Amino acid sequence: MRRWLARLRHRLRAADGRRDAAAGDAAQGAQEEHPLSPHPRRQEREFIVIGLGRFGTSLAGALVQQGHDVLAVDVDYRRVQALSTELPHVVQLDATNIDALREVGADHFDTGVVCIGTNFESNLLATVLLRKLGVRRVITKARTRTQREILLQVGADEVILPEHEAGVRLARRLLGGGLRGLLGD
DSSP states (O other), X not given: OOHHHHHHHHHHHHHHTOSHHHHHHHHXXXXXXXXXXXXXXXXXXXEEEEOOSHHHHHHHHHHHHTTOEEEEEESOHXXXXXHTTTOSSEEEOOTTOHHXXXXXXXXXXXXXXXXXXXXXXXXXXXXXXXXXXXXXXXXXXXXSHHHHHHHHHTXXXXXXOXXXXXXXXXXXXXXXIHHHHHHTX
C-alpha cells in the first residue's frame, strides 16, 4: 500500500475512532500490488495538490480522470467537504504546518503542486515546506512575475502564471495560430 495513503487512512481512523475502517483497509490491502510485482505502478504518477480553488480543483480532477493518484489538500473544511464526492483523497489541513504535511505523508510524493492564489505567504511557505520534506518536483502557481521570481529563488522547480499563459494561448489562436496556437507552438 502506498505509504502516504496508509498514513492518511491511519490518521482518519484515529481521528474518527471508527473500528469498521480497519476491515475495509484489510480488504483493500489484499488488492494492492506487491512491491516486487513485475508491473509496479510508477511513483511519478502520485501528486499532492495544495489549494483547491478553481485552478487546484481543475488540476486535481484532471489528474484523477487520467488515472493518477492525487492527494488534494485545502485549509477550508467546507471546500474539502464539497469536493469529497469528486476527489477520492481530499483532506483539510494547514499546508504551512510541516507536521501536518508529514502526517499525511507529503514527504512520500515526487511531485507537489501548490495552487494557493489568494495568500502569497501561505503559497511561499507551502512551497518551501514541500522542498524541505524532500518532494523532488515542486510546481507552484503565482499571480505576478515578482511572485514567480521569489518562488523560483526559494526552490520551486517551475512557477506557472495561469492567467498570463491563458492570455498568450488565446492571442496565438486569435492571430491565426490555429491548431498550432492551441498546442503551444
